[in-house]
Amino acid sequence: MPISLRQAMIKSAQNAQSTHNKVTSNAAAMLAIRLASRYLLRKTDSEAPAQPASSATAASSSSAASSSVVVPASEMTIEMAGNSKAQERMSRVRTRYEGRVKSSFLEAPTKAWLAATLSSRTLSRELDRVTLVEEHNGQQVSTEWYLPLPEVYAVVLSALIDLDEKRWPVPPGSNAKNERMLRLQEFDRINNALAKATPRICSTGIRHAWLMALDGYEGKRLPLNAEDVLMQGLFDFMVREVLGKQMNINLPDGRDPVGEERATFNEHFQSLFLPWAYGTMPETVVNAIKKAGGSDAARDFVLERFRTIGIAPDELMMQKINGYCSKTGLQSIPCHFIPILAALERHAKRHTLALSSGSITATGLRPLAEDTLAWLQGVNFSPESLANPAHEKDPLSILYLVLRLHDTLYQYKEYKNLLDVCDMPEDNKNAWVDALHVYSQCLHNPDLSLASLLEDTALLEERLRAFERGFAMWRNGAYHDFISNYAANWFAASGDSGITARASLFTKLCDLYFRENTGGSNSIPAIRVPDAMLGEWLARAGEDGILEVTPYQINRILLHALCYPANSWSPLFQQCLPKLLEFIRNRCNQEQNTAGDALARDSWPEALLAQIERIAAPESTGEPSLPVLLTPGTITPASSLDVARLLAASRDMPDAMVRQIVELPGFDPHATNRDELTPFYLAAEYGNTRFAEALLERGTNYEVMYRDFFPSLHLAIRNQHMLFVQWFLQTLPEHERVNAFIAKNQYGDTILHQVASIRPKLLKQILDCLPEAERTGTVMIKNNIGDTVLHLIATGRHEILNQLLDCLPEAARAGAVMIRNDIGNTVLQWVATKHPEILKQIMDCLPETARADAVNIRNGDGFTVLHQLLGCSLEIFKQLMDSLPEAAKTDALMAKDNYGNTVLHHISNQPESLKLLLDCLPETARARAILVKSSDGDTVLDKAKRLEHYQSLHFLQEVLEQAKQRTAIQTCPYSTIPSNDAGSGLSTLASASNLGTSTPLASYSIFSQGSVTPPEPVSPEEQRTLKR
Incomplete structure (x- = not known):
């Protein structure tokens, strides 16, 4: 069993916590499901919700199974799409x-991000669903709940603005409205962070962040993980079942007792809580645990907490539950149920550890701790004294003061070698120096007594505040935490996943480095170690020659060595550095298999020590190795690519700092590796315009392709850094932009092809960056499968095709839509096949003289645009015909496919369609169009006869009869109808008239007209069968 349950929980949270954490997600989901009924629904609503019932109701409908099997139940949702009143509330x-x-x-x-996020109503099974497991009639039943973001958002907001003090307990000194304002402002910060997050947060992460804003609702805390559920369960079992029900000791939730609540606390402080806080559970509590049911009751209580959030503990968690709920585990639960007891328990535990290690044997901390315990056990904290209203100052307030004194004395003991090497502002300097002097006396006084310190509590509190204020300023001014943890944080953030963390560390280190190396700067060095500071540290060695060294001192010396060249090191620094490296290699002089091993391995690996030794001895032979820890002071051409990645990944580095680094003599803006990876390519990968601009100012070659066929702009587009792309194109001179536009990747795609596939709405803006004279040629570039940008748009985002054509000169538009891809289709034919409804708009963009050629061009199967419109609505066909010049309409209808079939051949059994198309032609051309022969020698009449479609035959006969009549009255000796085709046509008509049917066959047009449903479009393969 772990020494500290809380420590185990925190460690687990640090290692495993994420927005996809099942325990936290399910606990938040259960709360959202419960609150959906409370806030989005009302009893008076007449409409049924979309299934926002409780999971228990949902689960109860599932089928029975053995208790060892989790039975799946039906899917549920809190979606309110079917409830108009709930929608109004949202x-x-x-x-x-x-x-x-x-x-x-x-x-x-x-606000714009919220609008976009909440506009989507598409639910993802992976991201919008949680699975809750509950027990019913001895069976575990699972229920899948979908939690759409709009409903979750509304539930969270409704709860946050609730002023009910039972739901949001109000702390002393505040009020419900002020607390609501603070909750909403914190929710503002959450949303601001979500909107700025890079990469974008998935819907699971968004839901998790929103629901975590409800932490504290009804005075309850959402669990961090499974260990946290266990700890909360044990905590509540002890407070409610043991202390409350068995011992009639009721403690407030999360705060110290006040008013009448103090009576019970005062009565049991010395007899119960004090010995328990110092590590010994009183026998009365042990007996109360037995009366409450002991281990079995504690285990059931904890398991119920897991069931409450819809989680079934796994085997490993069950082992932990059994361990913590055992007799030994329950008796080791610390006494930390309210803040004052938690502070006292923390002090007692720290004092016990310090005594066992011998670190406070010869200091004033030991007698002070002994005095404190005697003071707590004396008359000052007897039930009568605590209940005495005549006290000038509350005893608990004095206790807090004493515990603060212990805390600050331990802080002074740990950092005493560093605190006086600090530049404190004049306003606080005297109080700080006085506090340090007093603390030094206290620490080195083996006869220190509590009574002497409490003689003037006002003075004691003044000195405490002076030390606490100065200590905080020292930590911030000396960047103590940053320096202390720098190496550990750097090596913990390993691999590509840790690049953002390393970039953040590098940014801060650069800030400190440039600040202390700026001429005229008054800032105290945060990295460089002056001899005065080094000498002060060395002077702190004890009489036995042992010097206590902290991670801050180690990292400060190592960073000095990494940031400043060896020829600038002082003799004292050169003397200390090898001894420090030896100290680290010796596991910080700790025993084997202890924390020293882990500390040396995780913070100062051998590769780092070797890097520093190479800096100290630059004349050493051997193959130079790449640095494992980067600093701004030792950048070389060999490490420039690694530094470039940090600069590219850094989002918060100021422009001036980026330029300072790029302009350093050791930084190579042209650095590359065997894959042709360059700093500019990295800037494009992360969309970092600041870094890219600094590189361009140093003349970097942006045209170098990664692995010879990955242009940098293509990567920026693939990663959707469109602002970077637009910025870069506008930065280039016009004559260089064309090269950027025509550069191809391994698939033959230009940047326009990629934008068309990823962000087509931005195509026009990107194309506008080119001079008008260059646009046509760029748009007509084909990729490896012969598609131009217009082909891609016609297939996918056809609605912006017009915008692109408008960007081109009018004379060039026809050529752009007539260019064929590898299977012979023009852009116009793609539109006719995929999106015929916009065909007229495209035709209107073309010059009238070019429209006929654009329509009549044939693809690989010989189909024209009219052929590909077969199966479309009558209106679309008519619109296309109307857009053609009169003289071109006949040629368009008489154009043949590879089998000699015209459009009229294909619709020979469609009398209404035939009439529509023939009406588009001049009367003198109609008979000629009917009598055109296919490759099999069939006219449209022949085809209609073979299909035995008498209505079509009757209509065609009328057209030919009208043509004969016109021919008979003409004085011109030449007929407009060829005699050979006319004979065939008359023969066909004669045959048709002899078919002897009394009832004409039904006629169905292939065009959607009126209530007639259009047939499915005919594929080219099916159309080929028409010749048979």
Whole structure:
């Protein structure tokens, strides 16, 4: 069993916590499901919700199974799409939240992000669903719940604005309205962070962040993980079942007792809580645990907490539950149920550990701790004294003061070698120096007594505040935490996944480095170790020659060595550095298999020590190795690519700092490796315009392709860094932009092809970056499968095709839509096949003289645009015919496919369609169009006869009869109808008239007209069969 349950929980949270954490997600989901009924529904609603019932109701409908099997239940959702009143409430609460003016911290981009996020109603099985497991009649039953973001958002907002003090306990000194304002402002910050997050947060992460804003609702905390559920369960079991029900000791939740609550606390402080806080559970509590049911009751209580959030503990968690709920485990639960007891328990545990290690044997901390315990056991904290209202100052307030004194004395003991090497502002300097002097006396006084310190509590509190204020300023001014953890954090953030963390560390280190190397700067060095500081540290060695060394001192010396060249090191620094490296290699002089091994391995690996030794001895032979820890002071051409990746990944590095680094003599803006990876390519990968601009100023070659066929702009587009792309194109001179536009990747795609596939809405803006004279040629570039940008748009985002054509000169538009891809289709034919409804708009963009050629061009199967419109609506066909010049309409209808079939051949059994198309032609050309022969020698009449479609035959006969009549009255000796085709046509008509049917066959047009349903479009393969 772990020494500290809380420590185990925190460690597990640090290692495993994420927005996809099942325990946290399910606990938040259960709360959202419960609150959906509370806030989005009302009893008076007449409409049924979309299934926002409780999971218990859902689960109860599932089928029976053995208790060892988890039975799946039906899917459920809190979606309110079918409830208009709930939708009104959702809209109202959203308007109320986003419409705040005075107290709102919401940024304008965040509001736009919220609008975009909440507009989607598509549910993902992976991201919008949680599975809750519950027990019913001895069976575990699972229920899958879908939690759409709009409903979750509305539920969270409704809960946040609730003023009910039972749901949001109000701390002393505040009020419900002020607490609500603070909750909403914190929710503003959450949304601002979500909107700015890179990469974008998935819907699971968004839901998790929103629901975690409800932490504290009804005075309860959402669990961090399974260990946290266990700890909360044990905590509540002890407070409610043991102390409350068995011992009649009721403690407030999360705060110290006040008023009448103090009576019970005062009565049991010395007899119960004090010995328990010092590590010994009183026998009365042990007996109360037995009366409460012991291990079995504790285990059931904890398991019920897991069931409450829809989680079934796995085998490993069950082992932990059994361990913590055992007799030994329950008796080791610490006494930390309210803040004052938690502070006392922490002090007692630290004092016990310090005594066992011998670290406070000769200091004033030991007698002070002994005095404190005697003071707590004396008359000052007897039940009568604690209940005495005549006290000038509350005994608990004095206890807090004493515990703060212990905390600060331990802080002074740990950092005493560093605290006086600090530049404190004049306003606080005297108080700080005085506090350090007093603390030094206390620490080195083996006869220190508590009574002497409490003689003047006002003075003691003044010195405590002076030390606490100065200590905080020292930590911040000396960047103590940053320096202390720098190496450990750097090596913990390994691999590509840790690049963002390393970039953040590098940014801060660069800030400190440039600040202390700026001429005229008054800032105290945070990295460089002056001899005075080094000498002060060395002077702190004890009489036995042992010097206590902290991670801060180690990292400070190592960073000095990594940031400043060896020829600048002082003799004292050169003397100390090898001894420090030896100290680290010796596991910080700790025993084997102890924390020293882990500390040396995780913070200062051998590769880092070797890197520093190479800096110290630059004349050493051997193959130079790449640095494992990067600093701004030792950048070389060999490490420039690694530094470039950090600069590219850094989002918060100021422009001036980026330029400072890029302009350093050791940084090579042209650095590359065997794959032709360059700094500019990395800038494009992360969309970092600041870094890219600094590289361009140093003349970097942006045209180098990664692995010879990955242009940098293509990567920026693939990663959707469109602002970077637009910025870069506008930065280039016009004559260089064309090269950027025509550069191809391994698939033959230009940047326009990629934008068309990823962000087609931006195509026009990107194309506008080119001079008008260059646009046509760029748009007509084909990729490896012969598609131009217009082909891709015609297939996918056809609605912006017109915009692109408008960007081209009018004379060039026809050529752009007539260019064929590898299977012979023009852009116009793709439109006719995929999106015929916009065909007229495209035709209107073309010059009238070029429209006929664009329509009549044939693809690989010999189909023209009219052939490919077969199966479309009558209106679309008519629109296309109307857009053609009169003289071109006949040629368009008489154009043949590879089998000699015209459009009229294909619709020979469609009398209404035949009439529509023939009406588009001049009367003198109609008979000629009917009598055109296919490759098999069939006219349209022959085809209609073979299909035995008498209505078509009757209509065609009328057309030919009208043609004969016109021919008979003409004085011109030449007929407009060829005699050989006319004979065939008359023969066909004669045959048709002899078929002897009394009832004409039904006629169905292939065009959708009126209530007639259009048939499915005919594929080219099916059309080929027409010749048979």
